[in-house]
Amino acid sequence: xxxxxxxxxxxxxxxxxxxxxxxxxxxxxxxxxxxxxxxxxxxxxxxxxxxxxxxxxxxxxxxxxxxxxxxxxxxxxxxxxxxxxxxxxxxxxxxxxxxxxxxxxxxxxxxxxxxxxxxxxxxxxxxxxxxxxxxxxxxxxxxxxxxxxxxxxxxxxxxxxxxxxxxxxxxxxxxxxxxxxxx
Numbered sequence: 001x002x003x004x005x006x007x008x009x010x011x012x013x014x015x016x017x018x019x020x021x022x023x024x025x026x027x028x029x030x031x032x033x034x035x036x037x038x039x040x041x042x043x044x045x046x047x048x049x050x051x052x053x054x055x056x057x058x059x060x061x062x063x064x065x066x067x068x069x070x071x072x073x074x075x076x077x078x079x080x081x082x083x084x085x086x087x088x089x090x091x092x093x094x095x096x097x098x099x100x101x102x103x104x105x106x107x108x109x110x111x112x113x114x115x116x117x118x119x120x121x122x123x124x125x126x127x128x129x130x131x132x133x134x135x136x137x138x139x140x141x142x143x144x145x146x147x148x149x150x151x152x153x154x155x156x157x158x159x160x161x162x163x164x165x166x167x168x169x170x171x172x173x174x175x176x177x178x179x180x181x182x183x
Contacts, residue, residue: 016074016078016081016082016085017081017082017085019082019181019182020081020082020083020084020085020086020089021085021089022181023066023070023086023177023178023181024085024086024089024090024093025089026173026174026177026178027059027062027063027066027086027090028059028090028093029173030058030062030170030173030174031055031056031058031059031062032055033169033173034054034055034058034166034169034170035051035054035055035058037165037166037169038054038146038150038158038161038166039051041161042153042154043150043151043153043154043155043157043158043161044150044151044152044153044154044155045150045151046151048101048102049098049101049102050149050150050151052094052097052098052101052102053149054146054149054150055094055097056094056111056114057118057142057145057146057149058170059090059093059094059111059115060114060115060118060119060145061118061122061142061145061167061170062170062174063086063087063090063115063119064118064119064122065133065134065170065171065174066086066174066178067083067086067119068127068133068134069129069133069174069178070082070178070182073182087112087115088108088112090111090115091107091108091111091112091115092108094107094108094111095107095108095111118145121141122134122138122141122142125137125138125141126138132168132171133167133171134167134171136163139162139163139167140159140163142162142163142167143158143159143160143161143162143163144159146158146159146162147159
């Protein structure tokens with residue numbers, strides 16, 4: 001997946017919120033592309049609502065990966081501002097899509113609650129940049145969450161697809177995009 005990750009004005013210093021907005025855009029693109037990849041590989045999604053649930057799990061995982069990759073770039077206050085902005089931008093995207101496809105509802109809070117739960121869940125797993133990022137148990141946990149969201153067709157194989165194909169693609173996209181935004 002191609003990721004746009006360069007600032008137009010290279011000499012300008014970018015705020016924590018601008019960085020979060022750019023990374024939210026990349027996270028949403030990763031989630032959209034991942035959902036499409038699953039569908040193109042014959043993993044079943046039957047409704048727009050189900051696709052958005054798959055996208056939500058992708059976003060939660062991707063936001064956590066962004067947090068792990070950027071944690072040392074911010075002090076405590078900046079990190080809080082960064083993660084809040086990143087989360088709210090992703091929540092707005094899901095909310096807008098759900099309202100367009102499903103109808104009215106409090107989708108933003110629903111997303112934030114799920115993201116908070118996943119951030120807590122993923123925090124228990126190891127992450128080592130030198131060893132490819134997320135540990136195998138973290139990848140498996142993500143695969144299990146995706147299995148819960150998918151239709152019955154090929155459901156037993158979606159976890160393997162996530163571990164072996166999707167997570168490496170997520171990490172490749174993030175490794176292309178994240179460092180460039182901090183230059």
